[in-house]
Amino acid sequence: MKRFNLYLAILLGFSMVLTGCFDDPGTDIVWEGSYVEIQEATTAAGSTISRAYAQQPNGVGTPVRLRVNLSSAALNNPVTVNFEFSGSAIEGVHYNKVTSGNSVTIPAGEFYAYIDYEVLTFNFGTDEAQTITVTLTGASDGVELSNYATLTTNTRKECSFSIANFVGSYSCIEPGYGGSPYDVTFTEIDATTVEIDNFWDFGGVAQYEFDASGGVTLPEQTIQMGGEGWVVAGSGTYDPCTGSFSVDYTVVRVSDGLTYDDNTHTFNRN
The missing domain is CATH 2.40.128 (Lipocalin)
Known part of the structure; x- marks a missing residue:
């Protein structure tokens, strides 16, 4: 019995030594960086989506809003995110950019900003489709771009009655x-x-x-x-x-x- 108790004490001590050799999972900080992404590009549909917008009268645009997310702990400084439009759609014909300039600012301590544009459905043909691509091209303060920095929207008009x-x-x-x-x-x-x-x-x-x-x-x-x-x-x-x-x-x-x-x-x- 004494021998058994001795073996047990040795085994427990050895177990405690081994446990101390491993870090507690979940307590290590693996990555401390920051990145920005277009929220609509992170959905199951992926970075290319299709949207139909209801036909509007001549001169009336359909508003579209994309959310730019900052993934990080709250930052003390505002983050400026640059972007550009591309694709087959022609600015001023198929869409108008509503957000002024080529950047948006995520305020200090905040986590998102918006890019706004409008689709000019009255200039689309009945069966016409155009691509509108929005790409984040860079960010300030060392903030990186994620894999979801580009969103392409296959855009057409939906001719339901109005x-x-x-x-x-x-x-x-x-x-x-x-x-x-x-x-x-x-x-x-x-x-x-x-x-x-x-x-x-x-x-x-x-x-x-x-x-x-x-x-x-x-x-x-x-x-x-x-x-x-x-x-x-x-x-x-x-x-x-x-x-x-x-x-x-x-x-x-x-x-x-x-x-x-x-x-x-x-x-x-x-």
Whole structure:
């Protein structure tokens, strides 16, 4: 029994010596550097992603925001991160850079800043796709770039219906009118309805209704033109990407019930 206890004491002592030879896992600081990255490039999709942006009216851009992350302990100094745009997209045509200059600043003690730009969907063709690449090119105070310093977005427009795409100045083509288009203006009434200010090039005010599946109607309505009442009605189709639409219509004078026109109006944006 004494011999057993002696062996046990020796074994325990040897075990304690071995344990003291190894550092406690998790207490060593392996890396003390700092780096910056584009957060959207760190997702499962990788550094190349695809995005479709809803069609917007002419002159209206769709805002896009990318987050630049600083991975480190809080720093006492602000970090300036330089970046550049590239890709097939043309600045001023397919996108506008909103962030001024070519750098953003992560304030001291903070961990992120933003790069902002806007997509100009109204300049994209129906089936057109363009790449917009944002690359971090360097950072101040010895901060390094991570493997996620570049993000490429395959960009296109999504031509879902929006009544805003059918508002504004248009030219109207009316076969049999002499071949010369005339100007009209559409005003939004509600989420599916617009109002024309110059129907038939005779100063008539009429309303058109759109549905989400590509159809447009000129509901039967009585309007005033030239001091007389006229019943107008019709139906047609629209293109959600270009904002153009065509409507087959009839015009009947109230006073005699006669049909004075059975024609097609094609409206194209000016």
